[in-house]
Amino acid sequence: RNAFYGLPTDTCGFREAPCHATLGLDYVSQPSLAVGCISFGTSLGGGASLFWSDELGGHQLATALQVQGSARDIAGLVSYTNTYHRLNWGAAVQQIPYLYAQYGLGTDSTGAYVAQTLLFRQTVRNASWGFSYPFSRVQRIEGTVGYSNITFNAQLINDRFADPYYSYFLDETKTNLGNGCNTPINIGCYPALNLGQGSMALVYDNSFFGYTSPILGQRYRIELGTTQGSLGFETGLADFRKYFMPVRPITLAFRAMTYGRYGTDAQSDRLGYPIYLGMDGLVRGYGYNSWDISECQRNASSPCPAETNLFGSRIVVANAELRFPPLGLFGAGGPFGFLPIEMFFFGDGGYAWSGNSGAASDSTSQLHVYYAGDRKPVFSAGGGLRLNLLGFAVLEIAEVHAFNRLNANHLQFTFLPGF
Secondary structure: OOOOOOOOOOOOOEEEEEEEOOOEEEEEEEEEEEEEOOOOOEEEEEEEEEEEEEOOEEEEEEEEEEOOHHHOOOEEEEEEEEOOOEEEEEEEEEEEEEEEEEEEEEOOOOEEEEEEEEEEEEEEEEEEEEEEEOOOOOOEEEEEEEEEEEEEEEEEEEEOOOOOOOOOEEEEEEEEEOOOOOOOOOOOEEEEEEEEEEEEEEHHHHHOOOOOEEEEEEEEEEEEEEEOOOOEEEEEEEEEEEEEEEEEEEEEEEEEEEEEEEOOOOOOOOHHHOOEEEOOOOOOOOOOOOOHHHHHHOOOOOOOOHHHHOOOOEEEEEEEEEEOOOHHHOOOOOOOOOOOOEEEEEEEEEEEEEEEEEHOOOOOOOOOHHOOOOOEEEEEEEEEEEEOOOOEEEEEEEEEEEEOOOOEEEEEEEEOOOO
């Protein structure tokens, strides 16, 4: 009855002192350690991530280290974020190696059987600074500036065997091919890239998120970016999303998005593969690894025209969904149900195309086939469900009918929340 009972009569007895922020360890990701031993040698790998902050969480520090293979394959990250003021800002430095290989079998001049591995290594070193400034609780401006150094290295490994079953090992030779520019083996020439990067975005978000996807409100992001240095091109993104709830708890969700690279090097081989319209979260039913050889009616310009139709330097995507919690429709646990499950029906559409510069008009380009030629829009429709896996991830299971494929029906699994 007495709200003041037991409280001190004044605060004169309390000592006041300025707060000095000190970082303390908040979280350690699951450390990993792996050791492997085969006839070619022993390998060791592992890593862990550590996250730090001060007492109020305004200063945040993240560190990560991963070791695999040789010292050149060490990945590391250090990032710092300051959120004490209206202008939030942060900085990061990182090194990330990417390894991929090609394999072949044959014999050498001595008659020995050779298992050949051509190992490619791409190492990305990056330093960046970014900020976020809110105009209101739902609208903000974001920006980043950074510098990237990307180096390439190739190594040829020949393992010799005395028998055609590759079981009796003789010896191993390793040849460093560097960036491939001055070697007797033609693997292409990949000098290092030095790139300055910057971007600016206007962001709006007043959406309400349900168990697995937004259910009400709207979001948009308009972003412009530039990359200059060894390559020069610009990027542009416009992404608008709207969520209506005509009848509770049913949501109608719509998205219209376009993204592209523009400028002199927008279609350069050295950017890697072009933008792919069938990536997870864009147009369902056209996943990169879902194509079968029976669908690839090869012609003179493309090994698989149906798939290369989805590549380009620019894309436009439209999505529509009807989403609802199945248990909530029957009042089992309130309007949204007692389990974090959402069902949906969808329609997706998209179009990929390329500009008139760079690889699109250069028939000697290794990626010419992915930029050149006529393009047609693609569509898909279907339904499925999403499940929130205890807050760690959202699993989407969808039965998809892809209208522009010979093998039209697909069961697709994706770890993504709804758009």
